[in-house]
Amino acid sequence: MPLSDLDKERLARLEKSERTFPAGQEIYQGGDENRNLYVVKHGWAFSYTDLPDGRRQIVKIHHPGDIIGFPDVALKHATTTLRTVENVCLCPFPKSSLDEILRKSPRLSALLISIALRDHVVLIDVLRAMGRMSAQERISYMLLDLLARLRITNRRMTDTFRLPMTQSQIADYLGLTNVYISKTFLRLEREGFIQRDQDQVRILKESEMIELTDFHDRYAEMDTSWFPQD
Amino acid sequence: MPLSDLDKERLARLEKSERTFPAGQEIYQGGDENRNLYVVKHGWAFSYTDLPDGRRQIVKIHHPGDIIGFPDVALKHATTTLRTVENVCLCPFPKSSLDEILRKSPRLSALLISIALRDHVVLIDVLRAMGRMSAQERISYMLLDLLARLRITNRRMTDTFRLPMTQSQIADYLGLTNVYISKTFLRLEREGFIQRDQDQVRILKESEMIELTDFHDRYAEMDTSWFPQD
DNA sequence: CGTGTCATTGATTAGTCTCAAAGACAGTGG
DNA sequence: CCACTGTCTTTGAGACTAATCAATGACACG
Structure with a gap:
């Protein structure tokens, strides 16, 4: 912008x-x-x-x-x-x-507000995942969201990224337990959705996962047209 | 303000x-x-x-x-x-x-932003409830939140309020099913936490419920001290 | 080599869902 | 005023997802 x-x-x-x-x-x-x-x-x-x-x-x-x-x-x-x-x-x-x-910059204010509101919308998506999705769907949603988020600042990222969080942390994020995260990751791998190697994750069936979770890339949908001109 | x-x-x-x-x-x-x-x-x-x-x-x-x-x-x-x-x-x-x-009013901007951010914080609380609370805790949390919210605009409200939503709607809000909402409401009544009559709900053990859910009244904790003076 | 963290595995349990039916009630039209 | 309808709530039986508990394996680190 x-x-x-x-x-x-x-x-x-x-x-x-x-x-x-x-x-x-x-x-x-x-x-x-x-x-x-x-x-x-x-x-x-x-x-x-x-x-x-x-x-x-x-x-x-x-x-x-x-x-x-x-x-x-x-x-x-x-x-x-x-x-x-x-x-x-x-x-x-x-x-x-x-x-x-x-006080000084309405345009910059609008930008910061928009970023905060976009985070709010993303949180609504997380809430939907927590309230209505199975463990498999939740993990898929999280991976898609991370991918979309990381693509903002790293243009050349394709389907592989580093996931430095432990499974207990992922569990605390998705409202599950570390044990069930482990089992569900293995299942996602077994069913060919993802591959893992160390802390690298590769998304193999992105479009199926998007369909599965009805995923929307909020980072790409932002509207800056209403911003005040300084 | x-x-x-x-x-x-x-x-x-x-x-x-x-x-x-x-x-x-x-x-x-x-x-x-x-x-x-x-x-x-x-x-x-x-x-x-x-x-x-x-x-x-x-x-x-x-x-x-x-x-x-x-x-x-x-x-x-x-x-x-x-x-x-x-x-x-x-x-x-x-x-x-x-x-x-x-463009015209930094102070009013700050107010509207604060309201939006407060809603964001409340949503974080809801997320916590969905991710980590049992059905009984979630319903308790919801009732406390409604009470706190309604007290803003209705000062004389004490412990009773009207809850016009159906149990299916409450279920869709809390990530549960209408059947389980019914059972959990009955349990809350049986255990003396609440009373119901038509669409009126009365909170009988507010402090226990606050303790149970680690409830915070975000509506009362707002900080307007940093607002720009117009 | 010992220690600690993290991931995996298996057995069992618990909480919530699903399905189906009955009851309660309000609104509608005869 | 009554039967009829539809929505909402309650009840019960059974199924299933995810949690719990406990043990083992894998690895990094000092």
């Missing part, structure tokens, strides 16, 4: 400072005061919440290019805990930067 | 036109071009998506005061279908009204 030089500079300013974190580290916790947002420079992370008895739900997987923490802007305290999957580099920036963008 | 007269007028303008719809009517469908947003004047409605084989997931229940369709603003086409639960009065307004608000 075309942006003015001024807006480009405003965006660049969000990534001014950066910090790296090792694998498996918690960066902030649910209930913490809500100070910063983060841009992901590289590495995967995820946000999750636990029930008091330890049941865990991962609510969002963060990839390079994502903005972390947008939904929490509306609230005083963070609602989720942020944890790295692997070595990660993040650019923290204060909530108040949004204030400036809202 | 204090607003300038100008902003109040901008808000009022969104509710300029209104239309009523009978119970059980579809107002727009998933895939339709994305033209309007709606403010709910009175009555309940919900947004849902179907899988091709007919499985349905209700993704959001709309109450008086809600803005319908915000997440879809980012996309060209509506992702959900909107259906009334009962007689409903809606105020449609065009997507382009947002453009004007973004």
Whole structure:
């Protein structure tokens, strides 16, 4: 999307400072005061919440290019805990930067809002998967979503990608157990939908999986036509 | 939240036109071009998506005061279908009204964004319920959420409210079946958590239910301190 | 070489679904 | 006022998906 030089500079300013974190580290916790947002420079992370008895739900997987923490802007305290999957580099920036963008650049505001709303729509799709899909469908949906997401920032990706999450983490994301994730992955392989090698996953029957899960690539459907011209 | 007269007028303008719809009517469908947003004047409605084989997931229940369709603003086409639960009065307004608000009023922009983000956070809570809670916990969570939501616009509400949805609709919202909703409601009654009479529900053990579901009232936790002053 | 994490496997159990039928009730037309 | 209809809720039996528990295997790391 075309942006003015001024807006480009405003965006660049969000990534001014950066910090790296090792694998498996918690960066902030649910209930913490809500100070910063983060841009992901590289590495995967995820946000999750636990029930008091330890049941865990991962609510969002963060990839390079994502903005972390947008939904929490509306609230005083963070609602989720942020944890790295692997070595990660993040650019923290204060909530108040949004204030400036809202005041100075309607066009950039619209862009950031659209990204947040697109994440909302994707979350609705995840909800549908959790509420109404079998384990096999849920895993297929997740793989398709990851593929679509990763294709945004990596144009030449075709059908193979790295999935650095453990099966327990995938289970916590899809509302299943690690054991059943294992069994269902094996079944997907046996039935020729995917291949796995180390942490690489290859999608063999993308169109069948799209049909199976009624998948929509929300990342490709965005509408920027209504944006204000600066 | 204090607003300038100008902003109040901008808000009022969104509710300029209104239309009523009978119970059980579809107002727009998933895939339709994305033209309007709606403010709910009175009555309940919900947004849902179907899988091709007919499985349905209700993704959001709309109450008086809600803005319908915000997440879809980012996309060209509506992702959900909107259906009334009962007689409903809606105020449609065009997507382009947002453009004007973004350009003219940073403060009102921040307010609308915050409402959208709060809905996002609530959806995360729903996702957690769907992924990791039993049927009994899910129903309890839903009732607490409805109560918290209805208390915003009706200050004197205590522990009783009207629940006009059928058990099949509740099932489609919670990712269960109508039969199991019936059985679980009966169990909640038998165990003294709730009472039902017609479409009225009374919450008898609110604090136990809050504990059971680790419920947070997101509507009460909003942070407006970072808003730009107009 | 020992330790720990992660993935796989198998046996059993539990929670929810499916199917089918009956009951409760509101609305309709005679 | 009554029978009829349709929708919604309740009930029960049986089936099935996914969870639980426990053990083994595979691998990386110190």
